[in-house]
Amino acid sequence: MIRVVYLLFVLLTITNCSLNPVINHHGVHNLDLKQSKIIIGVTNKNDLIKIIGPPMIKSYIDENVLIYIEKKTSSSKLSKFGKQKLLVNDVLVLNFDNKGILINKLLLSKEEMNNISFEEKITGMNLSKKSFIIQALQTIRTSIDDPLGKKRIKNK
Numbered sequence: 001m002i003r004v005v006y007l008l009f010v011l012l013t014i015t016n017c018s019l020n021p022v023i024n025h026h027g028v029h030n031l032d033l034k035q036s037k038i039i040i041g042v043t044n045k046n047d048l049i050k051i052i053g054p055p056m057i058k059s060y061i062d063e064n065v066l067i068y069i070e071k072k073t074s075s076s077k078l079s080k081f082g083k084q085k086l087l088v089n090d091v092l093v094l095n096f097d098n099k100g101i102l103i104n105k106l107l108l109s110k111e112e113m114n115n116i117s118f119e120e121k122i123t124g125m126n127l128s129k130k131s132f133i134i135q136a137l138q139t140i141r142t143s144i145d146d147p148l149g150k151k152r153i154k155n156k
Contacts, residue, residue: 022074022075023072023073023074023087024072024073024074024084025070025071025072026069026070026071026072026073027056027068027069027070027071028052028053028056028068028069028070028092029070030070031052031068031069031070031090031092031107032070032090032107032109034051034052035052035068035092035105035107037051038051038052038094038102038105039102040102040103040104040105041101041102041103042101042102043101043102044096044099044100044101044102045066045096045100046100048066048094048102052068055067055068055094056068056069057069064095064096064097064098065093065094065095065096066093066094066096067091067092067093067094068091068092068094069090069091069092070088070089070090070091070092071086071088071089071090072086072087072088072089073085073086073087074087086110088109088110089109089110089113090107090108090109090110091107091108091113092105092106092107092108093105093106093107093108094106
């Protein structure tokens with residue numbers, strides 16, 4: 001009897017395991033296929049929302065720039081301790097004119113994003129000017145040390 005229960009437990013455990021990888025999807029599904037339906041100079045913002053849906057990101061600087069993202073990850077093999085493997089990482093950047101007509105589209109894939117070059121210059125930190133917070137804290141400290149301001153008058 002115990003063997004039958006044990007056998008049922010093992011069979012249920014094994015049948016519930018899936019050999020297919022689990023794919024986690026974030027953003028717009030099939031972004032590369034949907035962007036092919038978008039035509040520069042013809043498509044407007046309303047058409048875009050019908051084709052792809054609402055944008056993932058709207059630019060705060062320029063309201064005529066919309067950004068869509070697609071990201072697919074999958075768990076890697078057991079030997080790599082379930083580390084997430086990046087399958088697809090696409091970014092679609094769309095620029096519109098003031099009338100809402102598409103003037104430019106740019107689709108960046110995972111491989112193209114790896115080839116983006118960044119500026120090598122390092123911005124130096126200017127320590128000669130004290131920040132507002134440092135000045136405020138020093139003012140508070142001096143007022144705590146000398147609440148009546150007698151020491152400051154003697155130093156002058």
